[in-house]
Amino acid sequence: MTLAVILKQVPDVVEELAIAPSGTDLDRDSVSYVVNEFDEHALEEALLLREATGEDVVVVGVDTTGELDQALYTALAKGAQRAVKLVGDFEGSWLSTRALAGLLAPVIRELSPRLVLTGVQAPDDLDGQLAPTLGALLDWPHTGVVVGTELADGVVRVRKELWGGIMLDLELATPAVLGIQAARATPRYVPVGRVRQAMRESTIEEVEVETPVESAPKLSRLRAPEAAGRAEMLTGSPSDVAERILEILRARGLY
Amino acid sequence: MDSSLRKVQDVWEQDTAIVEGVDISGPWNRMFGQRVIWDYTPELIDEIASLPGAESFAWCYQCGKCVPVCPVDVVGDYGPRKLYRKAQTGISLLDSPDLWLCTTCMNCLRVCPKQVDMVQIMPAAREQALLSGRPLPAELQEALENTARYGNPLGQPPRKREAWVKDAGVPVPILHQIQRPVEWLWWVECYPSYHPRGIDASIALARIFHALGLDFGILGREEKCAGDSQRLAGERGLFEMLAEENIRTLSKYEFHHIVVTDPHALNAFRKQYPKYGGQYDVWHYTTLLARELPRLRPLLTRQLPYRLTFHDPCYLGRHNGEYDAPRQLIEALPGVEFTEMPRCRQNSYCCGGGGGGMWLDSFAAGRQRRRLSEERVLEAVATGADTLVICCPYEVSRFEDAVKSTGHEGRLRVRDIAELLAEAMGLIGEEPAKA
Numbered sequence: 001m002t003l004a005v006i007l008k009q010v011p012d013v014v015e016e017l018a019i020a021p022s023g024t025d026l027d028r029d030s031v032s033y034v035v036n037e038f039d040e041h042a043l044e045e046a047l048l049l050r051e052a053t054g055e056d057v058v059v060v061g062v063d064t065t066g067e068l069d070q071a072l073y074t075a076l077a078k079g080a081q082r083a084v085k086l087v088g089d090f091e092g093s094w095l096s097t098r099a100l101a102g103l104l105a106p107v108i109r110e111l112s113p114r115l116v117l118t119g120v121q122a123p124d125d126l127d128g129q130l131a132p133t134l135g136a137l138l139d140w141p142h143t144g145v146v147v148g149t150e151l152a153d154g155v156v157r158v159r160k161e162l163w164g165g166i167m168l169d170l171e172l173a174t175p176a177v178l179g180i181q182a183a184r185a186t187p188r189y190v191p192v193g194r195v196r197q198a199m200r201e202s203t204i205e206e207v208e209v210e211t212p213v214e215s216a217p218k219l220s221r222l223r224a225p226e227a228a229g230r231a232e233m234l235t236g237s238p239s240d241v242a243e244r245i246l247e248i249l250r251a252r253g254l255y
Numbered sequence: 256m257d258s259s260l261r262k263v264q265d266v267w268e269q270d271t272a273i274v275e276g277v278d279i280s281g282p283w284n285r286m287f288g289q290r291v292i293w294d295y296t297p298e299l300i301d302e303i304a305s306l307p308g309a310e311s312f313a314w315c316y317q318c319g320k321c322v323p324v325c326p327v328d329v330v331g332d333y334g335p336r337k338l339y340r341k342a343q344t345g346i347s348l349l350d351s352p353d354l355w356l357c358t359t360c361m362n363c364l365r366v367c368p369k370q371v372d373m374v375q376i377m378p379a380a381r382e383q384a385l386l387s388g389r390p391l392p393a394e395l396q397e398a399l400e401n402t403a404r405y406g407n408p409l410g411q412p413p414r415k416r417e418a419w420v421k422d423a424g425v426p427v428p429i430l431h432q433i434q435r436p437v438e439w440l441w442w443v444e445c446y447p448s449y450h451p452r453g454i455d456a457s458i459a460l461a462r463i464f465h466a467l468g469l470d471f472g473i474l475g476r477e478e479k480c481a482g483d484s485q486r487l488a489g490e491r492g493l494f495e496m497l498a499e500e501n502i503r504t505l506s507k508y509e510f511h512h513i514v515v516t517d518p519h520a521l522n523a524f525r526k527q528y529p530k531y532g533g534q535y536d537v538w539h540y541t542t543l544l545a546r547e548l549p550r551l552r553p554l555l556t557r558q559l560p561y562r563l564t565f566h567d568p569c570y571l572g573r574h575n576g577e578y579d580a581p582r583q584l585i586e587a588l589p590g591v592e593f594t595e596m597p598r599c600r601q602n603s604y605c606c607g608g609g610g611g612g613m614w615l616d617s618f619a620a621g622r623q624r625r626r627l628s629e630e631r632v633l634e635a636v637a638t639g640a641d642t643l644v645i646c647c648p649y650e651v652s653r654f655e656d657a658v659k660s661t662g663h664e665g666r667l668r669v670r671d672i673a674e675l676l677a678e679a680m681g682l683i684g685e686e687p688a689k690a
């Protein structure tokens with residue numbers, strides 16, 4: 001049996017993002033990509049499950065950036081057994097979460113995994129729609145905001161974070177789709193030598209997919225957030241600043 | 256067997272023995288018999304000594320010379336002898352926090368009669384720990400991931416690497432912009448490019464180079480971390496990747512020599528890059544400026560009323576043999592008083608930043624009475640100095656933090672030699688250039 005992990009690359013915001021002259025896209029020449037942070041946790045959780053149960057881990061991604069290989073090789077170096085890359089004519093488009101789920105669903109069904117793990121959300125999926133949409137398309141149970149998993153006979157027990165620190169333990173029949181909020185351990189380090197070895201020694205399986213025709217709304221303009229101008233810089237000695245902070249908190253009834 | 260020998264438990268005695276007229280019969284000539292040493296296993300020593308580069312771990316004969324000179328032992332419990340002994344008694348170095356505490360300062364190798372070389376042993380053992388999937392301290396993991404992703408351990412954007420130049424106040428040519436050969440390629444390195452106090456020293460140095468009319472240029476955003484400390488922290492693969500990329504970048508440009516701000520970069524270029532095909536004539540900036548002293552001296556016109564002491568960086572001094580250039584520069588500063596710390600030159604103490612220590616600060620601090628940087632600051636204060644002079648970019652942040660944590664704020668300042676020279680030249684004020 002296998003555990004499928006979905007990896008997605010998102011723009012790295014460490015470098016300032018620039019908008020392309022078209023006004024409807026990021027300046028892709030200056031963007032660099034990183035794996036969505038929550039997806040890193042999904043992979044780590046899958047690797048921890050593998051250590052406990054011996055399942056194979058398959059990482060799956062849609063190559064919208066032309067640079068997905070790096071992320072897939074890194075996952076292989078960390079301990080995944082297979083990597084599957086969906087390729088197509090995606091250049092110059094951002095796939096909506098719905099379109100992404102549509103492309104992934106048949107490929108994942110084919111893999112017939114015991115579990116699908118993905119990040120709970122992504123910078124371009126702030127509502128965390130990927131796990132529920134995939135669950136709906138596959139007609140498998142799903143849940144999000146997962147912070148721990150355990151596989152048992154025919155079920156997966158998950159711990160899910162609610163609000164105010166309340167945790168919910170539930171059991172889902174497998175196969176199931178999970179949106180991972182945090183793995184039980186910090187995503188592991190993989191030495192660069194191991195990644196390079198994976199690049200030499202392993203292969204990424206490719207699946208051609210059709211570009212989806214989307215009924216999503218059309219983007220008309222992208223712009224950088226404007227400063228609201230409500231910030232007040234506090235100056236003076238530390239005790240003056242502390243005094244002023246207390247004053248502000250008091251004025252707002254927060255202290 | 257000599258019939259006069261009799262065995263008293265495990266001890267041999269000769270009933271009658273008169274040596275040169277002295278009667279040492281009976282217990283007076285007692286000798287211990289041979290015994291089988293059974294209380295240790297060599298397995299965990301072999302575990303380390305079998306790693307390529309770490310062979311010398313097994314050569315230790317427990318003389319103990321290394322322990323008192325080990326800067327980590329001064330504030331804790333450490334040294335090659337102790338690591339060897341622990342391995343004998345069943346503590347695996349690979350699984351012990353000890354693995355991360357050595358700063359590869361090289362002071363033990365200086366005194367070791369058996370050439371047990373922690374500078375080789377530590378990276379090999381750490382690499383083995385990483386490759387076998389053992390967890391590493393979180394701060395170090397973050398620095399390594401940042402270096403792999405952004406080319407600097409601070410996690411700063413690569414494009415911002417040359418941003419300090421706009422505050423330099425003098426032209427700092429960037430090679431990808433000027434497209435002409437230069438005599439000196441200045442390898443600025445990460446902390447001098449991104450850390451606020453590192454930038455202060457970079458600005459000072461840029462102004463000095465400019466005042467001397469040096470034909471120089473920097474790589475700016477094309478430069479990546481030279482990677483030496485990551486290598487010593489066990490990430491050889493990352494180091495190789497950085498070395499290959501940097502050598503490729505350097506091959507695009509024409510220059511005669513490299514001048515580095517960072518002794519760790521000096522070490523990488525001198526000792527490691529040649530293995531990957533990068534052969535360069537590399538100078539530390541203090542060496543270059545000391546050579547330029549005849550032209551520099553007349554420009555040092557301002558009196559500096561400071562009492563100075565100087566910290567030898569491990570990777571400039573012990574590792575690369577440069578002790579004199581920084582001192583020549585300090586002595587050329589008009590008006591200063593200079594006192595050495597007791598531990599100086601070959602026996603200099605270590606700031607704790609080398610060998611990955613820069614990214615293990617909390618990890619190490621939790622296992623030592625005080626930080627190495629704090630120990631050194633106390634030594635500097637005891638000389639009566641008001642300024643601790645440094646010439647390695649790891650040190651300014653480490654020592655400034657230590658000045659605060661030991662309660663000496665306002666009594667000891669930490670300044671790069673470049674800052675003092677620039678001040679004496681009237682190129683910067685007494686306060687940091689950028690402030």
Ligand code: SF4
Pocket residue numbers: 314315316317318319320321322335336366367368369370371
């Ligand atoms: S100085 Fe060398 S031989 Fe002596 S105890 Fe230390 S490591 Fe061993």
Ligand code: SF4
Pocket residue numbers: 324325326327328333334335356357358359360361362363364373374
């Ligand atoms: S290299 Fe320095 S820190 Fe490491 S064991 Fe030797 S003396 Fe101690």
